[in-house]
Amino acid sequence: MADIGGEKSMPLPLHKLQVSTCVGINRFLAFLHTCGIFALAYYRLACLPCLPMLIAELTFGLSWALSLGFRWKPIFRQTLSENLTKIIKESSLPAIDVFVCTADPFKEPPIGVVNTALSAMAFDYPTDKISVYVSDDGGSELTLFAFMEAAKFAKHWLPFCRSHGIQLRSPEAYFTSGMVNGCSYGDYNDIKVRYEAMKDKVESVVSKGCVSYDVLANQEECLAFKPWTSHFTPQDHPTVIQVVLEKGKDVDVSGHPMPNLVYLSREKRKGTQHRFKAGALNALLRVSGLLSHAPILLTLDCDMYCSDPSAPRQALCYLLDPMLHEDLAFVQFPQRFQGVAKTDIYHCEHTRLFRINPIGMDGIWGAPYVGTGAFFQRCAFYGPPPVPGPVPIPVPQEDEDWDSDSDSESDRGFIWVRKVLADASQLAACTYEQGTDWGSKIGFRYGSLVEDYYTGYRLHCEGWKSVFCNPKRPAFLGDVPITLNDLLSQCKRWCVGLLEVGFSKYCPLTYGSSRISLLMGLGYAHYAFWALDSIPITIYALLPPLALLYGTSLFPKVSDYWFFLYAYLPLVAYAQDLSEFLMTGSSFKRWYNSQRMWMIKGVTAYAFALFQFSLQTMGIPSLSFNVTSKVVDADQSKRYEQEIFEFGVASPFFLTVSIVALINLIAFGVGILRVIMQGSLDGLFLQLVLCGFLVVNCWPVYEAMALRMDGGKIPAKVTLLSSSIAVVACMVVAFLAY
Ligand SMILES: O=c1ccn([C@@H]2O[C@H](COP(=O)(O)OP(=O)(O)O[C@H]3O[C@H](CO)[C@@H](O)[C@H](O)[C@H]3O)[C@@H](O)[C@H]2O)c(=O)[nH]1
Numbered sequence: 178m179a180d181i182g183g184e185k186s187m188p189l190p191l192h193k194l195q196v197s198t199c200v201g202i203n204r205f206l207a208f209l210h211t212c213g214i215f216a217l218a219y220y221r222l223a224c225l226p227c228l229p230m231l232i233a234e235l236t237f238g239l240s241w242a243l244s245l246g247f248r249w250k251p252i253f254r255q256t257l258s259e260n261l262t263k264i265i266k267e268s269s270l271p272a273i274d275v276f277v278c279t280a281d282p283f284k285e286p287p288i289g290v291v292n293t294a295l296s297a298m299a300f301d302y303p304t305d306k307i308s309v310y311v312s313d314d315g316g317s318e319l320t321l322f323a324f325m326e327a328a329k330f331a332k333h334w335l336p337f338c339r340s341h342g343i344q345l346r347s348p349e350a351y352f353t354s355g356m357v358n359g360c361s362y363g364d365y366n367d368i369k370v371r372y373e374a375m376k377d378k379v380e381s382v383v384s385k386g387c388v389s390y391d392v393l394a395n396q397e398e399c400l401a402f403k404p405w406t407s408h409f410t411p412q413d414h415p416t417v418i419q420v421v422l423e424k425g426k427d428v429d430v431s432g433h434p435m436p437n438l439v440y441l442s443r444e445k446r447k448g449t450q451h452r453f454k455a456g457a458l459n460a461l462l463r464v465s466g467l468l469s470h471a472p473i474l475l476t477l478d479c480d481m482y483c484s485d486p487s488a489p490r491q492a493l494c495y496l497l498d499p500m501l502h503e504d505l506a507f508v509q510f511p512q513r514f515q516g517v518a519k520t521d522i523y524h525c526e527h528t529r530l531f532r533i534n535p536i537g538m539d540g541i542w543g544a545p546y547v548g549t550g551a552f553f554q555r556c557a558f559y560g561p562p563p564v565p566g567p568v569p570i571p572v573p574q575e576d577e578d579w580d581s582d583s584d585s586e587s588d589r590g591f592i593w594v595r596k597v598l599a600d601a602s603q604l605a606a607c608t609y610e611q612g613t614d615w616g617s618k619i620g621f622r623y624g625s626l627v628e629d630y631y632t633g634y635r636l637h638c639e640g641w642k643s644v645f646c647n648p649k650r651p652a653f654l655g656d657v658p659i660t661l662n663d664l665l666s667q668c669k670r671w672c673v674g675l676l677e678v679g680f681s682k683y684c685p686l687t688y689g690s691s692r693i694s695l696l697m698g699l700g701y702a703h704y705a706f707w708a709l710d711s712i713p714i715t716i717y718a719l720l721p722p723l724a725l726l727y728g729t730s731l732f733p734k735v736s737d738y739w740f741f742l743y744a745y746l747p748l749v750a751y752a753q754d755l756s757e758f759l760m761t762g763s764s765f766k767r768w769y770n771s772q773r774m775w776m777i778k779g780v781t782a783y784a785f786a787l788f789q790f791s792l793q794t795m796g797i798p799s800l801s802f803n804v805t806s807k808v809v810d811a812d813q814s815k816r817y818e819q820e821i822f823e824f825g826v827a828s829p830f831f832l833t834v835s836i837v838a839l840i841n842l843i844a845f846g847v848g849i850l851r852v853i854m855q856g857s858l859d860g861l862f863l864q865l866v867l868c869g870f871l872v873v874n875c876w877p878v879y880e881a882m883a884l885r886m887d888g889g890k891i892p893a894k895v896t897l898l899s900s901s902i903a904v905v906a907c908m909v910v911a912f913l914a915y
């Protein structure tokens with residue numbers, strides 16, 4: 178323990194890592210693929226003067242090249258948290274401020290937000306070192322009410338979890354997990370009844386839409402709702418700060434101290450920019466800096482509860498390592514999800530984004546920040562890492578606290594005096610940031626709808642590192658969108674946000690590559706230009722089938738030796754993708770669905786994002802952060818569980834998908850006829866295969882157009898419009914052919 182802070186290395190390792198065994202094969206395949214892509218370009222230029230196909234193939238090639246960094250040096254880390262207690266005393270553990278964001282009580286039910294907060298309050302960690310802050314961008318009394326009720330329930334819940342060593346500390350998850358052995362606890366029924374009563378009370382208030390006096394217990398509770406006057410709207414209201422639980426004052430039913438629980442709704446005024454989630458997090462950063470000032474922060478989305486109470490200790494295995502500590506900005510846990518359908522039809526899990534690519538980026542420099550489930554060092558938000566010097570930053574010795582200037586104040590309970598709350602209000606004022614470096618050099622960064630990606634990227638550019646912590650037992654579990662439209666809208670929002678970074682002066686290819694490393698720059702660029710995949714996907718989805726109608730061959734004959742190239746490149750790319758998928762423990766069917774979603778996104782979310790972004794750069798009003806709905810409709814959720822695609826609404830996304838699906842169906846039919854009539858397959862073989870593959874992928878679309886009667890089918894007007902467009906397109910092509 179004594180020489181942790183010294184120059185010598187640690188006596189007991191806190192973690193270890195292992196480089197993936199695939200490194201050699203990955204690099205070899207990369208070499209072959211590069212040669213292949215150059216050969217493709219040569220083939221297109223030399224043999225077929227077909228410009229769009231060349232563009233498509235070069236863009237595919239570019240997109241593949243940008244993913245090189247993910248495969249360069251994937252590493253697998255493992256924490257050895259059993260050693261943590263041997264090198265640091267419980268009382269010396271650093272304090273943690275947890276940020277939970279919510280933005281709309283109707284899209285994000287308060288009971289869900291409360292469950293997330295409860296799971297963090299119940300961390301397996303000294304309670305007096307935890308402060309949970311809730312940022313309510315919806316400015317809703319319903320959310321505050323839910324938290325006041327949750328605080329009362331927490332006084333029973335925390336001791337219950339502690340005494341029985343409960344692992345799932347989100348009460349909703351615990352009571353629905355079917356952990357029947359819970360019933361054997363004497364107090365199980367009591368706690369269950371309390372939870373349900375609390376939930377009913379909160380839900381009934383939410384369904385009424387307002388907090389009336391009769392549901393409040395006393396004068397003090399009534400006072401808390403005073404800010405909600407008739408002038409109060411979600412877009413225009415003063416700062417509201419409520420200290421719902423206060424450590425040192427509130428204790429649970431067993432007499433143990435409670436963590437701090439603070440509700441914050443930052444000031445909003447019409448005409449001032451509020452910067453969505455990044456703005457909310459920055460307000461929390463300042464307010465928590467004044468009230469509890471923990472050196473470690475955890476950011477959580479309201480729908481992502483903590484499913485392993487040891488998560489903070491796992492994160493500390495990295496954050497307290499003197500060898501990493503100096504420039505380690507954050508430890509990122511993967512986003513993992515609950516309630517995913519068996520074969521994950523919409524590929525909500527984003528296996529590649531959240532679980533495969535981060536291990537690659539971790540091996541080169543650091544995993545990207547994904548908005549939730551990340552433990553930060555507070556100081557990372559206030560400037561670049563300290564210049565490496567001879568003396569490493571010391572971890573506290575025996576009786577010293579980690580952040581020694583904060584403990585003396587907060588322990589005395591000094592922070593909650595009225596004066597401090599008034600100051601905190603000022604910190605959350607909507608004009609506070611004007612003329613400051615907030616959002617540009619300090620705090621979460623502004624300028625992109627994907628504030629998480631952008632902030633992590635800018636921190637990396639400043640020299641900060643990060644670590645990807647991916648334990649077998651998921652540390653955090655979130656909800657997934659269960660309708661196709663929600664998922665595509667979310668994806669479109671992400672893509673627009675990513676393009677905002679890609680086409681800014683911070684473009685990862687130039688700015689990033691020169692500051693982090695070429696491979697990291699490529700990795701970040703891979704995301705920034707995600708939406709560009711729409712170009713080759715759309716060309717491949719339309720041109721080959723239309724040419725098939727013509728009888729024009731766009732690919733080499735089977736007998737041609739160039740054929741090998743067209744077989745090798747996609748097959749190896751798919752096989753590598755599949756094997757990486759399977760290595761995460763996913764199934765073939767899930768992988769298949771993920772590639773289908775990639776195609777669907779190519780002609781919808783990616784394409785629309787590109788269009789939206791172009792409009793935006795021309796000065797047409799930009800997209801705002803449309804919060805993904807976390808409310809589930811019973812019919813929809815039933816269909817989701819049965820793995821039936823949910824269309825239902827007349828979304829423009831579905832129009833383009835349907836057109837592509839129909840054109841391929843027609844072309845495939847005509848193509849087969851052509852082959853039968855000509856008696857030869859040679860020249861059209863690849864086109865037929867591609868078209869057939871698209872038809873197979875589009876199967877749910879045909880079903881939803883013609884065979885289904887439920888509420889999730891494609892609306893008749895979309896079917897009608899898309900069929901007309903597809904038929905006209907095919908007829909024009911057929912006409913041109915004669
Ligand atoms: O003005 C806003 C908008 C959103 N949020 C919160 O941001 C979180 C994420 O919003 P959600 O609608 O769930 O977006 P997703 O696309 O599902 O979220 C992913 O993408 C976001 C943008 O990149 C990241 O912030 C998230 O962490 C990441 O999970 C939620 O807790 C919201 O309450 C705010 O606090 N204020």
Ligand SMILES: [Mn+2]
Binds near residue numbers: 480805
């Ligand atoms: Mn979300």
